[in-house]
Amino acid sequence: MSRSVSQSSSRAMLELFRRDLKLAGRNKSEWLNPLLFFIFAAILFPLGIGPDSAILTQIAPGIIWVVALLAALLSLDSMFRSDYEDGSLEQVVLTPHPFSLLILTKISVHWLLTGVPLILLSPLLATFFHLDSGATFILMKTLLLGTPVLSLVGAIGSALTVGLRRGSMLLSLLVLPLYVPVLIFGANAVAASSAGLDIGGHLMIIASLLVLSITLAPLAAAAALRISIG
Amino acid sequence: MKLIEFLSMDGYYLYVWLSFGLAIVVMLALLNNPIKRKTQLLKQLGRKKKRGKRS
Amino acid sequence: MFKAITKLASLRNFYFFAGKLIPWFGWPTLILLLVGLYWGLVVAPPDYQQKDSYRIIFIHVPAAWMSLFIYMVMAFSAAASLIWKTKASEVFANSCAPIGAAFTFLALATGSLWGKPMWGTWWEWDARLTSELVLLFLYLGYIALQSAIEDRRTAARATAILAIVGVVNIPIIHFSVEWWFTLHQGPTVTKMGKASMDSSMLIPLLIMAVAFKTYFFTVALMRSRNEILERESHTKWVQEERERL
Numbered sequence: 001m002s003r004s005v006s007q008s009s010s011r012a013m014l015e016l017f018r019r020d021l022k023l024a025g026r027n028k029s030e031w032l033n034p035l036l037f038f039i040f041a042a043i044l045f046p047l048g049i050g051p052d053s054a055i056l057t058q059i060a061p062g063i064i065w066v067v068a069l070l071a072a073l074l075s076l077d078s079m080f081r082s083d084y085e086d087g088s089l090e091q092v093v094l095t096p097h098p099f100s101l102l103i104l105t106k107i108s109v110h111w112l113l114t115g116v117p118l119i120l121l122s123p124l125l126a127t128f129f130h131l132d133s134g135a136t137f138i139l140m141k142t143l144l145l146g147t148p149v150l151s152l153v154g155a156i157g158s159a160l161t162v163g164l165r166r167g168s169m170l171l172s173l174l175v176l177p178l179y180v181p182v183l184i185f186g187a188n189a190v191a192a193s194s195a196g197l198d199i200g201g202h203l204m205i206i207a208s209l210l211v212l213s214i215t216l217a218p219l220a221a222a223a224a225l226r227i228s229i230g
Numbered sequence: 231m232k233l234i235e236f237l238s239m240d241g242y243y244l245y246v247w248l249s250f251g252l253a254i255v256v257m258l259a260l261l262n263n264p265i266k267r268k269t270q271l272l273k274q275l276g277r278k279k280k281r282g283k284r285s
Numbered sequence: 286m287f288k289a290i291t292k293l294a295s296l297r298n299f300y301f302f303a304g305k306l307i308p309w310f311g312w313p314t315l316i317l318l319l320v321g322l323y324w325g326l327v328v329a330p331p332d333y334q335q336k337d338s339y340r341i342i343f344i345h346v347p348a349a350w351m352s353l354f355i356y357m358v359m360a361f362s363a364a365a366s367l368i369w370k371t372k373a374s375e376v377f378a379n380s381c382a383p384i385g386a387a388f389t390f391l392a393l394a395t396g397s398l399w400g401k402p403m404w405g406t407w408w409e410w411d412a413r414l415t416s417e418l419v420l421l422f423l424y425l426g427y428i429a430l431q432s433a434i435e436d437r438r439t440a441a442r443a444t445a446i447l448a449i450v451g452v453v454n455i456p457i458i459h460f461s462v463e464w465w466f467t468l469h470q471g472p473t474v475t476k477m478g479k480a481s482m483d484s485s486m487l488i489p490l491l492i493m494a495v496a497f498k499t500y501f502f503t504v505a506l507m508r509s510r511n512e513i514l515e516r517e518s519h520t521k522w523v524q525e526e527r528e529r530l
Contacts, residue, residue: 156450160443164433174426174447177419178454181461188468209457220450223367227442240331242338245402249341249395250322253348256387257500264507271514275527278518 009097013105016092020109023082030078031113038071038118042125053130060129061139061190067125068118068143069179072150075114076175077168079106079158080225089162090229100218103225107155107218115147138193142186145206149182152210152217159224182209294371297522300513303506310503317496324489332486338402339486345395347494348388349413352420353455355385355501359427360452363445373509375441376516378448379431380508384501386424392417412466416459423451437516 024031045063046056083089083106092102119140126136157175161167189202239246325343332339359381366375396414397407408414427444434440517523 156446160430160447161433167433170426170429170433173422173429177422177426177458178450180419181454181457184461184465188465192468216453220446224443224446227439227446230436230439236327239340240337242336242402245338245398246340249344249398250326252394252398253344253391256391260384260387260504261500261507264504264511267511268507268514271511271518272527272530275514275518275523 012097016105024113034071034075035117038067041067056129060131062187064125065183065187073172076154076158079110080162084162100222103222104218107151111148111151119143135190135194139190142189145210146182146186149209149213152213153178155221156217159221163228294373296372296513296517299373300510303510307506310499314499314503317492321489321492321496329485329489341395341399343489343493345399347497348392351497352389352392355381360448363448367445376509376512380505382427384504389417389421412463416462419458
């Protein structure tokens with residue numbers, strides 16, 4: 001069923017990678033808007049709760065993680081949509097290269113554009129919430145391991161709803177339950193480390209989620225895309 | 231055991247009977263739904279056939 | 286054996302096979318429910334601490350078990366439909382979702398009703414209730430996806446993928462929620478702990494659990510038959526069936 005990655009397949013993946021990045025450069029708002037949302041949504045919480053430093057520090061990891069999740073959700077709809085609509089997705093299916101690997105390529109571009117900036121912006125948010133540097137570092141580690149999972153798992157939902165006209169709300173409904181484990185381990189690892197506990201195990205678990213999703217999510221997304229294309 | 235004692239469930243009657251009542255209502259509704267749907271479907275199919283015959 | 290299964294997989298054969306099965310699930314359901322309810326409400330003695338309010342577990346626990354069981358059955362059926370391309374399992378998987386969602390809702394509602402007299406609040410973020418809440422959204426997502434896609438075949442295949450992804454995630458979600466709960470509560474406190482149960486309470490619980498299972502199959506088969514009638518409405522055998530009824 002799976003073909004070995006030949007030379008031409010890796011070249012095809014690289015080409016797809018470059019092409020998607022180039023396209024993203026032309027449609028900056030697709031990935032910039034979620035990032036702006038990320039920052040602003042986080043700012044809403046102190047406004048809603050109050051400036052008490054102690055409270056903010058305590059809720060910071062949870063809030064930053066939830067907001068990261070929501071920002072990822074916002075960006076998911078565009079993962080496959082434009083390719084689906086202009087027919088290029090169908091062409092990719094028809095090529096002899098393993099479809100799931102090409103999907104994996106698209107997912108990595110998505111992560112590069114949404115996950116990585118999130119990780120880089122998190123210290124800014126940590127500052128808003130008076131999170132100390134040690135905790136911020138742990139937060140970034142959890143985001144580094146966790147945001148790829150968000151892109152990978154999100155790709156499945158994106159693939160399932162790409163053919164639907166107003167799919168983005170449904171997409172969120174489908175994907176949010178699947179995000180719960182990453183959220184729990186990501187956010188609570190930061191809290192645990194602030195409490196002085198060793199979080200090697202927590203990071204290990206997030207890493208296993210990452211490994212699991214890298215292996216399975218592209219397959220599921222590929223199957224879902226094939227169904228959506230029909 | 232007296233009926234009143236039984237019904238009052240040691241004071242917890244609201245919670246116990248709401249729970250069991252909710253369960254029965256939900257299960258009856260779930261059961262009734264396909265029964266109603268079937269008669270609906272058969273009627274629809276009958277209409278379709280009549281329309282087919284006329285054309 | 287394989288031939289028998291592929292034969293059964295045809296919608297027409299499954300329709301009649303299901304029709305024969307339904308009374309075999311239906312009547313036991315009624316009997317088991319009556320026995321279980323009587324045993325649980327009347328025969329079983331009141332709990333030492335919770336008095337009579339504990340009786341809610343005779344609905345709550347089996348409902349929670351069903352919410353998971355039905356998802357497994359749904360995912361298994363979905364997988365079968367993808368692997369062997371059997372239409373019958375496709376239809377059956379679709380029939381499972383609303384029933385599963387209903388039991389999940391029931392587990393949550395009865396959990397809440399059990400919790401109020403026990404802890405004083407209508408909701409507690411304990412591990413089981415939280416897991417059930419996430420599970421409810423997994424079901425709702427499945428149902429939403431199913432109704433969003435117009436073509437039935439495409440809808441069935443898409444929801445099949447979702448069901449399989451969901452079933453892989455359920456143990457992960459369950460594990461992470463358990464971990465989250467003990468992290469914030471300490472391992473000694475289990476709010477909805479199943480303290481060692483006396484056999485006088487265990488038996489009605491198990492009776493209700495089996496009753497719910499037979500009930501599920503009864504309703505799922507009934508729903509499947511309706512969907513089959515709809516899908517095959519243009520065929521001759523459906524017309525004959527309609528005339529017969």
